[in-house]
Each structure stands twice: as C-alpha cells, then as structure tokens.
Amino acid sequence: MIRTAWLVTRKDLRIEMRSRVLLWQVVPFGALALLLCGLALGPADAGHSRAAPGLFYLVTLFVALLMINRSQAVEQTVGTAESVATLGLDPAGVFLGKTMALTLELWASATLLLAGTVVVLHTSLIGTVHAVPSVLVTLGAMACAGTLYGALSAGNEGPATLLPILALPAFAPLLVAGERSFSAALHGGALWEWWVIDLVALAGYVAIGVLLYGVLEE
Amino acid sequence: MIRTAWLVTRKDLRIEMRSRVLLWQVVPFGALALLLCGLALGPADAGHSRAAPGLFYLVTLFVALLMINRSQAVEQTVGTAESVATLGLDPAGVFLGKTMALTLELWASATLLLAGTVVVLHTSLIGTVHAVPSVLVTLGAMACAGTLYGALSAGNEGPATLLPILALPAFAPLLVAGERSFSAALHGGALWEWWVIDLVALAGYVAIGVLLYGVLEE
Amino acid sequence: MSPSAAELRDVVAVQQQFPLLSGVSLSLATGSLTVVTGANGSGKTSLLRLLAGVLSVTHGAATVLGVDLVSQHAEVRRRVGWLGHDGSFYQDLSVRENLVFAATALQRPLDEIAPALERVGLAHRSDVRTKDLSAGQRRRLSLAWLLVRRAELWLLDEPYASLDDEGRRFFDELLDDVQRGGGTVVMSAHDVLRSTSLEPDIVVMAGGRIVEAS
Amino acid sequence: MSPSAAELRDVVAVQQQFPLLSGVSLSLATGSLTVVTGANGSGKTSLLRLLAGVLSVTHGAATVLGVDLVSQHAEVRRRVGWLGHDGSFYQDLSVRENLVFAATALQRPLDEIAPALERVGLAHRSDVRTKDLSAGQRRRLSLAWLLVRRAELWLLDEPYASLDDEGRRFFDELLDDVQRGGGTVVMSAHDVLRSTSLEPDIVVMAGGRIVEAS
Amino acid sequence: MNKVTQRLLGPLTLLTLVATVILGLWVTPKATMHDGGGDLVRMLYVHPALAWVALYVSFGTTTIASALYLWKRTRSDTMDRVAYCAMEVSVLFIALTLITGSIWGRPTWGVWWAWDARLTSTAILLVLALGYLALRRANDDPQTRARRSAVYGILVALNVPIIHFAVTWWKSLHQNATVLTVSGKVSVHGSMLWTLLLSFIAFTLWYFWLLRARYRLEVRSDQAMQSHLAAAVVERQREGA
C-alpha cells in the first residue's frame, strides 16, 4: 500500500511539475484576490486583518478545486483510464498517493498565500505562524475529501461537472473550522477546539478512503 | 462575420448546456463563497453589505476563469483543433461568437450571484438593481478580454497554465472599476465614472479582438 | 502540365525545438493522387499538417493551391479538406450537430448531410455524441464530412485505419469520385492502395524528409 | 483440453442505456489465439474492454482466468495486458517515465525497460513526452509495455493499426513468442493476420453479438 | 414490514396528521412562550417535527442502507433503492424545514435568513442531499451508481457530526432545546406538549408512508427500465442482421 502510494504521489507531482499550474495559476490569482479584497474593504487596516482568514481560505478553496479537477483529469484522458486500470494498483495506495500529492501542492500554495496575507493584508506575522499547524491539517483534510469526491465524480461527464456540488458542502465545515482557528490565532480565542474538528475530519476521511476507495474504482 | 459569430455562439452554448457546468459549479461555489465571507466578517450586517461588491466580483472572477478555460478547452481536444482550423472560419466572427457565449454565461451566473448577495449579504435591493448595467458591461469586457487571452494561451500546455497570468493583470482594472461602481450604486458615490471605464475597456477589447484575433490563430 | 496544387521547397518545420520536417521539397500537380509512406515517426502526419496550414513553415518556401503558405495560412485552410488520425470536431456534439456546424461554417447546403450520413452508414447513429462512437465510426464521420465539403485539396492521414472492409471499399469509391472530379488528394498510408484502378504517385519519407518519389 | 481462459455466457453490457454487447457467449482455451473481426461499431472494442474488467457486466455470467468478472474485476484487471485504440498511460510523462511507472506498479524488473524500448525502436525517443509521439510510436510504446509486462491474457485492440511494415513484423514476432510461452491472446482486427505460422480462431461480431465462430 | 402494518400505514398517517392539525390550530393556546408569536407559535407543531424527520430519520435510513449495501453479505438492489428513496424524501423534508423555519424566522428575528449555526448547517445538509441526487443522475450504470452513491451515503454520515460540531461551537440565534430541558422539566403547556409529541409521530409516519410510496414507484420504474433495455438489446442485435 505504502509503495503504491509513494509511486502515485511521485507520478502526480511530476505531472504537476511539468504543467506548472501552481506557479502560473496560484500566485497571480492569489495576488489579484488579495488586491480585490483590499479594495472592497477600503484602506482601513483593522478590517483587512479580520477578513484575512476568510479570504485566505476562499482563494485556497478555488485553488483546491482546480487541483482536484486536474488530479482527476490526468487519469481520465482517452486511453489512460484503461491502461492504468489494468495495472491493478492497490486502491488504498492510490487514494493515499493522490491525497499526498494534493496535500503537498496545497501546502505549497498555502505558503505563498500566507506570505501574501502578511504582506498585503497586514496580518500579524506571529499570529500567522501560530495558525500554520491548523492550516496544514485543514488542507490535508481538504485533500482527502477532494480525492474521494474527485473519484466519485469521475466518469461520463468529467470531474468538472459534479465535483463542486459534491465537494463544496463537505468542505464547508472544514473551512469554517479552519477560518475560525486562523482567526483565533490572529486575534485570540479558542484555537484548539476548531483545530480538533479538522483533525477528526482528516482521520475520518483517511479511514473511509483507505477502506472504500477500492469500491469506487468499480 | 455576424453569421460566423452566431454559429459559434450557438455551438458554444450548446456544448455548455450539455455539460451543465454553470449550474453545478457556479451555484454551489457561489453559495459556499458567500457562506465563507459571511463567516469571515462575522454576523454584523453593515460589514456584509460593504464587502458584497468585492466578494461578488471575486466569485465572478473564479467563475470567469473556469469558463474561459472550458471555452478554450473544447477547441483543443485532439483532432478538434485541426478539423476546425480547416473550416476557415472568419476569425473576427469566432472572436465575437466565443465572447458572446462567454458573456451570456457570465450574465447568467451573475444573476444568480447577485440574488445571493441580496438574500444572504443583505445588500439593498434597489442599490443592486442600480448596479446591474455596470455589472453587465464589466462582465462583457471580462468576456472579451478572456477570449483574447484564452486564445493567446492556447497551445502546447493547454490554456489552464498560462491563462491566469496573462488574463489577471487585464482583469484587475476591470474588476476594480466594477467593484467601485457597484459600491457606488449601493452606498452612493461616483457611479458613472467607473462605469465609463468599463465601457471604454469593452469597446477597446472588442475592437482589438475583431482586428487581431486572426493573428492569434497562427 | 496542369498548374501545381502544392509546391514546397526545402521546407523545415520546427515544433518545440524539434524539426518535424527537415527539408522537404515536393511538387504536386492538380488532380494528382499522392500516397505518402514511410516508417513510423518519419514525418507523414507533419507533412500533411503543414500542407493544411496548421503547422507553420519555419524555413523554406511553400505554395498551396497557388497561395503562399508562409503569409496566408488562413486562406489555405479554408480550401483544404482534412481527415486526421484522431476524431474530428467537437466530442460533445452529436454526429449531425457537428456536420451542421461545419456545413454552416463553409456555407455548404445542409440537405447534403442526410444523404452523406446514409452513404457512410452512420444514419442510425446521427444523434449519438461523437465521443461515444466507435473508432471506425469516427473515421466514417470524417468521410461524411469530406463528402459534404468537396474541397480542392484533400489531406487524408491514414484513411484506411480502423475502417472495416465495407468502409474501405466505400473510401475507394470516394477516391475514384474525387479523382474524376479533378480534385487533388494527398494521403498517408502504410499499405499500398487497394483500388487497382488508381495510379498514385508514391512518396517515401524518412527522418522528416522525402527520400524517394515516383 | 486446457482449462478455460475466459468463459462468457449471454453477457449483456450496457453503457448510457445503450447495449454495447447484446448477449455474447464465448469460451477461450488457455494458450489460444483469437481474432475478433466484424463491421465498425459491432462491439469488438467493447468485448475486449469487458474481458479486461473495464466495462461492467449488466446481465449474464462471465469468468476470466478463473475469476468471476461480475464480483471481482479488480483481480481480473491485475492479470490482463491491455493495448487500446488510443495511446496509453500518461500523456505528460515521457516514454521511459511511463514504463517505469507501470513496471514499478506491477513489480516488474526495471532493467527490462531499456531492451524493450530498443526492440520496439523507441530508444531514441525515450525522453519525449508521450503526447509528442507519432501515432505509430504511441502504438509501439504499448508494445514495449506488453513486452515488459508478460500478462496471462493479452487483449489487443487493432494492434496493426498505424504500425509500419517493420512494426507489424515485430508484432508478429511478439505474437509468436507469446504463443510459444503459453499466453492467451484475444485481438481485434479488420485484416486477416499476416503471420502464416499462426492459426487463430476467428470470431465474427455483429450488432453486439458473436455471429460466427470457428 | 408485514402486510397488515403496511396497509395501516396510510390511514394511520392521515389520522395522526389530521389530529395534529386540529389540536394545533384549535385546541392549543396562542403564544405563551414566544414574545412576538401569537398564532405563529403553531409552527411549533410543524417545524420541529419536520426537522427531526429530516435530520435523523431519513438521513439515518440512507446511511444504514448504504452501509448495508457496501457490506458484501447484505448487498442487494433493495438496499440501494431504499437509500436512494430515503434521500429523495430527505430533500423534501429538509426543504420544508428550511421553509417553515424561514417563515417563522421572519417575524421572530426580523430576517428570512441569518448566519446562524443551525440554519447554516441545515442548508449544508440540503446541498449534501442534492449532491447525492446529482451523483445518481450522473451515473447510469446501475452497479457503478449503487457503489458510488453508497460511498457517498457514508461520507454524508461522516459529515453530519462534523457539521454539527462546527456549528454548535459557533454562536447561535436558533432556539435551543426548548421542549425538554436538561433537567428534564417540561417547559411547555400540557396540551401543547401532547400536540407536539403527536406531531412527531404524525410526521414520522408520514415519512415512512412517503418512503414506501417512493420505493414502489422506483421498483416500477426499474421494471420499465428493464423492459426498455430488453427492447434495446433486441434492437442492437438487429443491427448485425
């Protein structure tokens, strides 16, 4: 299982590296989103840093959707699906591998975006650093959920169609918890409680994925 | 030119209709974005309606990027590009047609999103209605710019990669102007000035597109 | 001699820094039938794409149907008929929708579509999305399009591939028709032609060049 | 008689409410070579996909390599070798990367990759991305993979298509090898086999069924 | 369920529903606990019961049926159908909960909608349920569809507690447990309590009645599908001739 996971992770990361979506898509997009938000909130600083966690997760959400889409799309090209299916990869391994690759990609973009919020939205550096563990866990849970929902929506119409309506309601509580705990890290408040929700969700998704991913691959 | 434009518009809308991305992607995404923003800003109403224009355009931006991506992707499937190229369609017509289809799609999603902001973010109904013309023009300009940049970035790596970095700088002023004039419609202020910027941008992009789209198609 | 349908001189075509064509010189008479053969990867598809105006000329001079390929691909594209390796047109549209789209684009009469579909044996699949067709049926859709189109220069990439016997017979008939109507055809193939009534010029490619022409 | 490699009884396979297979009964002996022919759209590709465990059985009973296809496709998939119409594996990875991925997945020795690439004539293209290959080269990549894989049951969809003469000769050799090693092969084709030393069973399909078997 | 109880389900549902309406509209008093309430308090006999069915009974049915489908020993088309039908009925009940809640909220809180914990979570549940239906529509191979929706049914179950905690830790406008407080002390008027209890029974019965009707419809449409398929197979075979 671990061997397969590792193989799949490397393959996905390599494909991602080739297309460099992360660099060309995430960075400019994050920048523009931050700019727009800055504008919408006017020049006052206080408001900026209050909105920062929500904004950060909004942009991350968009990036995550794109990446989940791509992560499934590479498996769905003509000819690919059949040839990979006949490799008989361990489904649990595939699940873990794809999740791992997605997680790493999300972490990379989150790093850039967090830096952006500090610079552009004036969030406190220390607060942001405190938020890092919760951000990592939240993104991990999103990646797990994303891989599962991506596999669920793969097929006839391509993942683009079904994925959002399946994944978004499931992302909502994760994002709420992430946003709250980021806010708490910035402005004080219950940091751990929210963090725990995402940790539990992460564990739950990993368990379901490892057990049930095989069922999905027909 | 008009004939070609109409042909291309219908074709694009028909393909879009088949995949129903608009419905399944825009609605849930918009809903979650509104939810997240509602959260980030807390339960106070004043803040909500102040952030509404920025949020509205942020979500619209996501949606626009997704749609431009798709609008180019249908042209890039294996075999499609060559066979369509040898139809010798009038480039100006193709440009207008694709722009028109994109515009209509964006308008449809904007309608839903505007309704969402009124219901969920408590923006004033009258203010929102006043903002409609400016929103329409802004989205038209975005569609023009999107089609142009989509064609620019089409090619080896697929539009997904290059599109944002090309399109975002062009979108930024449009979005800023749109956001300002939406704000003005809601809270009073210079409504027309910003509106005019987008109108000029729209005219400029249409002119450039009609004249130069042929150059882009190699 | 009839005026030339295509004239290439030392054409080099580069894509991603790789020379797909490494110096092709070729002259095609109007009304001729040329079969391009050669090993896998020798540049047959690339040559056809170049003639269609889809692959651009990096060096050299090229004229197709009397139009300069370097400065006016758009014009060339409008006048050639293309049948590619892979499916054609939009995967998400149905067989008929695709043909209607293409015919409207070139202002061809729409009432030729139904008979064309009938002739290639796709009439019973005319409402199926192109992506659901079988490999041979996708081929046949392209043939139906060529029937409706009536181009001056036909560029056919391995037209026999995936066709069943009946399809090949039908294709041979089509070729005969085109020849009799004075159309020029360039096609790539790995087999010799089946039809015995036609006498094609054979061009052999290797390493992105023409190594033998008769 | 050798134990059966595949056993289908009245198999119906439906996709998007269309019956791709409309009642197929078939029995393949281990070590046999079967060629499936039939008109375009008659269901050859669908039959191969079914045997590979990629298309699911809607009605009927099916066993492949002694494993029940209805309840255990995963197991079947692991044991068959597949060569499809279209390219295989990941378009964005290079030829070698794809083979390394597949070989690692099935725990095949990696040092067989270089000789296999050499044999199919892709050694000089091993660092090119799969999507940049020519049609025939993509085919050859699949052949190289089959060489490395050594499956119990081989499912080949129109293996000759797009291959040049040398490629076809090579494929015939490969087929000989497999037969001598006791492997079972099912392939679809529109032509009769070239190799004269082999004596395939011919199965003719029409309308999603087998209408003739010898 | 045996035949007799099945027969009784319809009449019993009607009876209890009618009784609830009569008690709720005429017997019980006007507002006692809600300030601006007046006759609005009569929503108490509709909204909580609807919410109870929507959140626990029908979602629960789907989850259990999905789990039973995934477990190889109990895998059957029946489980798949039950899960599907229950989810469809869920959508109805969640929608009714949202609508009655909004109607109640407008005079009580002054807005149709607020960013409140329970409201938000109910809305998310509705989207989850719609997602299930969308997933079913997108897959037409019956086995794939059954497998995928069963997995989704389990994922939904995982989401319910996550949503629950994510929102209860968040400040709430919504009515807290009013009917039965922690101390067990009943805090509403006697006749109201009985009507409330009756409404729970009535709506639960109504749910099972709807589920049964929907299930039968599904069986019938499956049969129609089968005969349609048989015709399609014959048609396909004829292509070869």
Ligand code: HEM
């Ligand atoms: C759109 C608005 C509303 C929604 C979505 C909604 C949703 C719900 C839900 C999901 C429950 C079940 C909770 C559970 O059993 O765990 C519930 C119960 C209840 N709701 Fe609402 N509600 C809304 C508005 C209101 C309003 C305006 C009132 C009255 C002021 C109200 C009063 C109640 C009461 C009394 C209960 C029973 C509480 C209990 O027994 O614990 N709801 N509602």
Ligand SMILES: Nc1ncnc2c1ncn2[C@@H]1O[C@H](COP(=O)(O)OP(=O)(O)OP(=O)(O)O)[C@@H](O)[C@H]1O
């Ligand atoms: N980026 C690249 N790097 C290296 N080689 C490349 C690249 N892109 C294309 N090629 C090579 O260019 C050639 C293209 O040939 P082309 O597709 O024209 O061949 P063909 O004659 O049609 O072959 P086939 O008979 O297989 O269809 C192939 O050999 C391919 O490997």
Ligand SMILES: Nc1ncnc2c1ncn2[C@@H]1O[C@H](COP(=O)(O)OP(=O)(O)OP(=O)(O)O)[C@@H](O)[C@H]1O
């Ligand atoms: N949704 C659909 N509606 C109608 N017909 C469909 C649908 N999907 C697939 N088909 C038909 O099912 C058949 C699939 O056949 P298959 O691909 O197995 O043919 P094949 O024997 O491999 O043909 P070829 O020789 O052309 O490769 C085709 O006739 C195709 O048109």
Ligand SMILES: [Mg+2]
């Ligand atoms: Mg080729």
Ligand SMILES: [Mg+2]
């Ligand atoms: Mg086939």
